[in-house]
Amino acid sequence: MVGLVNAEPPENAGEYKNVLIFLETRQGKLAKPGLEMISVGAAIAHKVNEELIGIVMGNKIEGLVQEAGEYGCDKVIGLKSKDLEDFRTIPYSVNLSELITELKPNILLIPATRNGRDLASRIAVRSKTGVTADCTELDIDPAERILQARRPTYGESTLAEILCKRHRPQMATARPGIFSVPERDPKRKFVSEIRKTTIKKEFLKKEIVSFKPKSTLDLTSAKIIVSGGLGLGKPSGFKLLEELAGEIGASVGASRPTVDMGWIERDHQVGQTGQSVRPDIYIACGISGKAQHIMGMRLSKNIVSINTDASAELNSISDYIINEDLYKVIPELIDAIKRRKSGEKKPAEAPA
Amino acid sequence: MTLEIVVMIKQVPDSQEVVIDPVTFTLNRSAARNVINPADENAIEAALRIKDKEKDVHITVITMGPPFAETALIDAMARGVDDAILVSDRAFAGADTYPTGLTLAATITRMGKFDIIFAGEESTDSSTGHVGPGVAEFLGIEQASYTSSTWIEDEFVYADRELEDGIETVRMKSPCLITVLTNSNVPRNPTLRMKIDSIKKGIKTWSLADIGLKPEWVGLKGSPTIVKSMRTINEKKREGKKFKAGEMDKFVDELVSKGILKL
Ligand SMILES: Cc1cc2nc3c(=O)[nH]c(=O)nc-3n(C[C@H](O)[C@H](O)[C@H](O)COP(=O)(O)OP(=O)(O)OC[C@H]3O[C@@H](n4cnc5c(N)ncnc54)[C@H](O)[C@@H]3O)c2cc1C
Ligand SMILES: Nc1ncnc2c1ncn2[C@@H]1O[C@H](COP(=O)(O)O)[C@@H](O)[C@H]1O
Numbered sequence: 377m378v379g380l381v382n383a384e385p386p387e388n389a390g391e392y393k394n395v396l397i398f399l400e401t402r403q404g405k406l407a408k409p410g411l412e413m414i415s416v417g418a419a420i421a422h423k424v425n426e427e428l429i430g431i432v433m434g435n436k437i438e439g440l441v442q443e444a445g446e447y448g449c450d451k452v453i454g455l456k457s458k459d460l461e462d463f464r465t466i467p468y469s470v471n472l473s474e475l476i477t478e479l480k481p482n483i484l485l486i487p488a489t490r491n492g493r494d495l496a497s498r499i500a501v502r503s504k505t506g507v508t509a510d511c512t513e514l515d516i517d518p519a520e521r522i523l524q525a526r527r528p529t530y531g532e533s534t535l536a537e538i539l540c541k542r543h544r545p546q547m548a549t550a551r552p553g554i555f556s557v558p559e560r561d562p563k564r565k566f567v568s569e570i571r572k573t574t575i576k577k578e579f580l581k582k583e584i585v586s587f588k589p590k591s592t593l594d595l596t597s598a599k600i601i602v603s604g605g606l607g608l609g610k611p612s613g614f615k616l617l618e619e620l621a622g623e624i625g626a627s628v629g630a631s632r633p634t635v636d637m638g639w640i641e642r643d644h645q646v647g648q649t650g651q652s653v654r655p656d657i658y659i660a661c662g663i664s665g666k667a668q669h670i671m672g673m674r675l676s677k678n679i680v681s682i683n684t685d686a687s688a689e690l691n692s693i694s695d696y697i698i699n700e701d702l703y704k705v706i707p708e709l710i711d712a713i714k715r716r717k718s719g720e721k722k723p724a725e726a727p728a
Numbered sequence: 729m730t731l732e733i734v735v736m737i738k739q740v741p742d743s744q745e746v747v748i749d750p751v752t753f754t755l756n757r758s759a760a761r762n763v764i765n766p767a768d769e770n771a772i773e774a775a776l777r778i779k780d781k782e783k784d785v786h787i788t789v790i791t792m793g794p795p796f797a798e799t800a801l802i803d804a805m806a807r808g809v810d811d812a813i814l815v816s817d818r819a820f821a822g823a824d825t826y827p828t829g830l831t832l833a834a835t836i837t838r839m840g841k842f843d844i845i846f847a848g849e850e851s852t853d854s855s856t857g858h859v860g861p862g863v864a865e866f867l868g869i870e871q872a873s874y875t876s877s878t879w880i881e882d883e884f885v886y887a888d889r890e891l892e893d894g895i896e897t898v899r900m901k902s903p904c905l906i907t908v909l910t911n912s913n914v915p916r917n918p919t920l921r922m923k924i925d926s927i928k929k930g931i932k933t934w935s936l937a938d939i940g941l942k943p944e945w946v947g948l949k950g951s952p953t954i955v956k957s958m959r960t961i962n963e964k965k966r967e968g969k970k971f972k973a974g975e976m977d978k979f980v981d982e983l984v985s986k987g988i989l990k991l
Binding site: 402403465466469489490491493494496497498500501502504505506507508509510524528529533534535536537538539540541542543581582583584585586587588589590591592600624636648649656657667668675677678679691692693694695696697698699700701704705708709711712713715716717 | 743766824825826829852854855856857858859860861862864865866870871872873874886889890891892893894895896897898899900901904910911951952953954955956957958959960961964966967968969970971972973974976977979980981982983984988989991
């Protein structure tokens, strides 16, 4: 029985300092969700006069270590091994937790991607500490050096602040798409170190047999989203939305039932079981606005609802309501945008 | 030898019945029925599909929860699961993911031999996705998270993991833990006949003493994290300004002049 002995978390707050950040790599590159945490990680570390230490694991990592420093880590440690080339839970968690034992960080930040959450769960148990998942705000109480990890809960309606007072490191994962990637500065000063490691055979029992890359749509960083629901009535409705999206440089989103019916790919889905988005404008076309959909888009800066039903739930959280048949009004909207772009006047206003 | 499968399930308020109050934007969950966490239904189905295909498979569902969580276990048995264990004790109340994982790992240890443990990718009410992998760490076993399918071939467990940028197929030896994606399969429905049989068969209930953990290791006391405060996310006041067909030029002007849309 491996873990159950000494299951009680030790109280070990005293000697821990600095902020450690795990920078995930995907297909040989530093993945965006990790880079997004660099500014907030640096802000927290510097507020208490500590350092932000980036961790990069992989095989060919020299360039990535450099990049991590240029994005704003005060120090970068690269762990290099051909057995770390692809993310695998056990070799990654064993190595990261050895670093934790050595460096004793006060705070450990990990992006809340699928592999990030996979890793964070195991590290929390290995280090016998707490982890707050999927944070959208992170700060530090400078006096006590306590991480204030805030995450939406109850369907994005409430923000809970979660603390881990007695155990170290204090861990949090951050939701992708919330923080922005800092400016890269090739002249930034930082310290770096690359360590070669060997991984014990017993940790390499899981094999990756194959990887089929797919291009997935990242709606989380889209500035404009045109999104369609069952009100489209037919799969080809998305053609009309694509046309509108094309005019304004938008990405196309969708409600879950349209995805379930195969009208559009799943990576377009917005909502509780899809992506959480917060664009500058979210144009919902034929979407009723059920709780699970709203959860994924209510933080959008501006919301437009096009719906034949004046009492659709989505209207109650919309800045603009167009209470019309989408097949009538979207072509008009496309024409109006085209006119505006070309500086033409509306036909009725144009001189005879 | 029997292939022993454990499925960890959690009872949650039905999110379809949980309504957001349009004024306060808080969730009214009091009216909601309790159901099996959606991803856990997919986890049960993933286990049942292995049982459909392989010889000599035995499935146990377990949950840590209050006594009324029994209904979730009975529901699972009525779909074809063989046995169910409810781990229930006042001491478990207020657990965060750490003691929840510990409690479930101790329960599985007490059960004896296990080959594959299934969990959901995350629960709709706490949505951390940490409990499944946490259990794997407590037990010191391999895992594959965020999977859309699992199968057995040449004594290996295979799983497809759906990542942000592609699908990764992994293989490992049992014992291992698999977390299953919501909607990755279509869960079968319980039949009335099997429901009656399951109620007759009943479930096992274990307490803290049965799984051999200390009271200070579980529940609120054993939780490294505390919820310090909750505040309603400040909802922007939305005006709901109306535009009709025939007014799209006006609408575009409004968006452009307010700097909302840049053309
Ligand atoms: C566990 C769980 C998770 C879920 N997760 C998600 C999720 O992540 N994302 C999600 O979206 N849903 C999710 N759902 C489903 C959700 O509950 C709703 O069923 C769904 O959002 C409704 O989709 P809709 O608005 O497209 O369809 P409907 O509710 O059917 O609404 C269609 C709307 O179109 C309007 N309309 C019809 N014709 C026209 C027309 N010609 N022009 C303009 N308007 C028209 C109608 O008035 C209506 O308001 C989830 C459900 C569950 C149980
Ligand atoms: N109290 C519990 N009892 C049994 N399984 C649980 C419990 N809590 C969480 N799980 C399992 O862990 C998964 C992830 O839950 P969570 O970490 O809460 O998002 C769920 O889908 C369940 O399979």
